[in-house]
Each structure stands twice: as structure tokens, then as C-alpha cells.
Amino acid sequence: MTPDVTTYSAVPNSNRHALASDVQGMIAGLDAAKQSGGAMADDLFSRLDTLYASNLYNGVQEGAQVWGDFLYQNGDYSDDVDYKSVMQGMQGGVDWTTRLDNGDAVSAGIALGYARNRTQSNSGGANTFKNTVYGNFYSLYGGWQQALHERNWGLFADGAVTWGDMRYNLSAHNVTGATTGMTEALSASYDGDR
Secondary structure (H helix, E strand, C coil): CCCCCCCCCCCCCCCHHHCCHHHHHHHHHHHHHHHHHHHHHHHHHHHHHHHHHHHHHHCCCCEEEEEEEEEEEEEEEECCCEEEEEEEEEEEEEEEEEECCCCCEEEEEEEEEEEEEEEEECCCCCCEEEEEEEEEEEEEEEEEECCCCCCCCCCEEEEEEEEEEEEEEEEEEEECCCCCCCEEEEEEEEEEEC
């Protein structure tokens, strides 16, 4: 007697719409963390641009200056995941400017920032996710600006170092492929450093 043997082979087939909602939410959350960090960095360099323009038009104002900005971004994104993102935040700091003997200016400062980015799926259907990313940002920044000295051009250099403490909160609903339409409700939280 020979045993009856049945052989099965499975070939996985996946595309971006087949990703589970919790995985899509995680990808959107990582994108949101990147957007928040980018908004903070852009704001720091915008501050330095404002400082440089003030030095050119009003002369170098030595000493400390306090500043603050409100940050907002809103948009739909479509890449690996289709989602809507709304980022709100604020950043403020203090910087010091010194005029050098040759007329150049050197500035250095510290900044603190906070951002909250909410993402949610916008692809429609029963599979959904909502993700909120919270972040605190701590920055050191500085720059050097060359005096014009009767020229119409001058050199400058600037840089920043930022550390962020990110927290994520995710909820997702996955509807299985079975005809029953059973829904899995998933929730998760995870921490990250950027």
C-alpha cells in the first residue's frame, strides 16, 4: 500500500494596496516623522536667512534675539501609501550675533520645537488607519556671514544639529479577505528617536 500524498504550492502575490492597514499606518507614521523633522530644519535655516538679511539691510545687530514661529503643513500624499497628513507645530529659540573686527558676523543659537502630525488613510474602502506622531526637537545652530566691503556679493556658511524625541500612536482596521467581512481592530504605540 502506498500513502496518498497531496502536494500544494503557494505563490505570494503582493502589491501596495495589499499591505495591511497597520503596516500602511506605520509607513505613513515614519513619513510624518520625516516631514516634522524637515519642517523644523527648514524653519531653522529660514531663521538664519532672516538674520542675514537683517544684517545686510540694517547693519549687524549684536547681542541676543528671541524668536518664535508657528508651523503648519496640510496635504495628501501618494507613494507607498495613500494618506492625508496635517502637521502643526511651533519652534522658538534665542540666538546671539557678534560682529568681528573685519565686519563679518557670527551667529549661534539654541531652539526648542514641538510638532504633532496626524495621518489617516484616504484610499477608501474598509481598511483604514489613523496615526498621530508627536515630536520634541532640540537644536543647536549657527552661521557666519561675510561683510560686503563695497561688493555686491558675500559668502556665508551655516549649519544645525537637531535631536528629536518622537512618539507614535496608531490605530487600524483590517478587513479580512473572507466573505464574512470580519474586521480586526488593531492599536499600537511605539517610540523612536530621530
